[in-house]
Amino acid sequence: MQKLHSKQQQWMPVLFLAPAVILFVVYVIFPILQSIWLSFYEWDGIGEKTFVGFSNYIELFDDYQFWVALKNNLYWMVFFMLAPPIGLGIALFLNQKIMGIRLVKSMFFFPFVISQVVVGLVFSWFYDPSFGLFNKAIGLFGMEPVAILSDENWVTFGIIVAGLWPQIAYCMILYLTGLNNLNPDQIEAARLDGAHGWKMLRHVILPQLRPATFIAVVVTVIGALRSFDLVATMTSGGPFGSSSVLAYFMYEQSIFNYRAGYGAAIATVLFLIMDIYIAYFLWRMLKSEKA
Amino acid sequence: MFPTPIEKRSLPFNLSYRVAVWIALFLWLLPLIAVMVTSARSMADINGGNYWGIPTEWMFFENYTMVFTQTPMLRYLLNSLIITLPAVFGAVALSTLAGYALAKYKFRGNVALFAAFIAGNFVPFQILMIPVRDLTISMGLYDTASGLILFHIAFQTGFCTLFMRNFIVGLPDELIEAARVEGVSEWQIFWHVVLPLVRPALAALSVLIFTFIWNDYFWALVLVQSDEVRPITAGISALKGQWMASWQLIAAGSIVAALPPVILFFAMQRHFIAGLTLGATKG
Incomplete structure (x- = not known):
């Protein structure tokens, strides 16, 4: 009996894991390898594949559009980093016990729950040059209307602001949970020592919020690199590709221009950039696992 | 608890906080509120440029019925x-x-x-x-x-x-x-x-x-x-x-x-x- 059991203990985990692992390998692991392999081929998506070595990459590094997209991704990453501090600010503002505060907190969270396509539509209205609320607002200050989404210099920032809206909501929730789990003894002790306000936040609260900050930063970076939905709904990368990001550029090249090999090369570059963060996240996660 | 619980502050501070929370929420959701109001506007309002004011007539049921x-x-x-x-x-x-x-x-x-x-x-x-x-x-x-x-x-x-x-x-x-x-x-x-x-x-x-x-x-x-x-x-x-x-x-x-x-x-x-x-x- 005992023998049968230990045998069962050996092969049962394999059975438990099999369905998930098989699907995951077929739909995630294997496609990653295939994409990297494809990036060395010239392919229209249907016909023959021709091996071209590194020429997709060489072309890519010469492609003006690639650098625009990469630069925009960089802007996304830099400005998206406003989400954790603003989210923390709102969380601190809302971390009180007054009547109706639960409702307020959950309504602040709304932008994260709704689809990015809807967020994109909402902000397209907001920016509309002839009737948008944005231009009405700057009109109050005597400024000329700006067609944010058709202005090459502003368009990416306009989309990033739309993206920040749900991202801030996400960070806010992470911090609200963190604030809920603070150690009250430490805060009381610090208060007795005369710490308050900014000092308290910096030296007592923020260190305790570190896990929340870590997750907030990781999901924000990943969100910035993954940005696609908003670009696709608000501008389709326009005007003249000026708001494109790597994710959208790749989609455009493979689906509209029938350049699957070239698209795969773009995806591989994006994947390599993302790997830095994935590796960092894994390292942190596994380290805390061992501790 | 951090920040200091609001109950420990003065009454005016308390009241203004309670009001500020709702104003902040309104501003935060303003783009969404605008869409909700727009979904109840009439075609005449849209053509007439009334995008942000109160709709001249509420077409809530008509619009949603039409969508479906x-x-x-x-x-x-x-x-x-x-x-x-x-x-x-x-x-x-x-x-x-x-x-x-x-x-x-x-x-x-x-x-x-x-x-x-x-x-x-x-x-x-x-x-x-x-x-x-x-x-x-x-x-x-x-x-x-x-x-x-x-x-x-x-x-x-x-x-x-x-x-x-x-x-x-x-x-x-x-x-x-x-x-x-x-x-x-x-x-x-x-x-x-x-x-x-x-x-x-x-x-x-x-x-x-x-x-x-x-x-x-x-x-x-x-x-x-x-x-x-x-x-x-x-x-x-x-x-x-x-x-x-x-x-x-x-x-x-x-x-x-x-x-x-x-x-x-x-x-x-x-x-x-x-x-x-x-x-x-x-x-």
Whole structure:
């Protein structure tokens, strides 16, 4: 009996894991390898594949559009980093016990729950040059209307602001949970020592919020690199590709221009950039696992 | 508690805080409120440029009836349900099994496998796009709900396994050991001991990935093309092109698309937030 059991203990985990692992390998692991392999081929998506070595990459590094997209991704990453501090600010503002505060907190969270396509539509209205609320607002200050989404210099920032809206909501929730789990003894002790306000936040609260900050930063970076939905709904990368990001550029090249090999090369570059963060996240996660 | 509880402050401070909270909320949701009001506007208001004022007449029922009768919106809504529900069920089921194996069995490669699930969950969709599209076409599942469902199950399994594994790790080993000593089979242990204990995690996870899958737009573009299968995210964006001038209808459609996850979030708020922050309190 005992023998049968230990045998069962050996092969049962394999059975438990099999369905998930098989699907995951077929739909995630294997496609990653295939994409990297494809990036060395010239392919229209249907016909023959021709091996071209590194020429997709060489072309890519010469492609003006690639650098625009990469630069925009960089802007996304830099400005998206406003989400954790603003989210923390709102969380601190809302971390009180007054009547109706639960409702307020959950309504602040709304932008994260709704689809990015809807967020994109909402902000397209907001920016509309002839009737948008944005231009009405700057009109109050005597400024000329700006067609944010058709202005090459502003368009990416306009989309990033739309993206920040749900991202801030996400960070806010992470911090609200963190604030809920603070150690009250430490805060009381610090208060007795005369710490308050900014000092308290910096030296007592923020260190305790570190896990929340870590997750907030990781999901924000990943969100910035993954940005696609908003670009696709608000501008389709326009005007003249000026708001494109790597994710959208790749989609455009493979689906509209029938350049699957070239698209795969773009995806591989994006994947390599993302790997830095994935590796960092894994390292942190596994380290805390061992501790 | 930080910041200092508001009750300890002066009365004027208290009152102004209570007012400020609601003003802040109003400003925060202003873009959304505008869309809601627009969805009840008349065509005359839209043509007359009344986008932000009070509608001259409220056309709430007329506009929403029109969205459901004159456009495929109902079909899109149904498609989203047909795709999302099985995908949520599948991903949660597979990852509960996998998460249990990773949490409670010691075997070689355990950590490596866990790491692969975590890493896979973060990869950019574009690196999967061409091969997954080809695979779906070659299985004859392009432009079908099953094609999307299968992909969503597979992809969400990464996040879900991370989630379930972290939850199950916290369950006491003694329960499982005791059952083993009693001679209960491994499957029975999973079914009768582990599963009842992970119910709260199942709820949290389901709510969370329901919204992830419901709101997916990229894969709806890549794996589906006809109105018969298209989920609501891709649907609304297709409608946008057709009704350039009828903002009130697009607004109504947007509200319809946003509603299911919002309702679910409100109904299961505690679970939702527990799901979203599980990683944030550990890790």
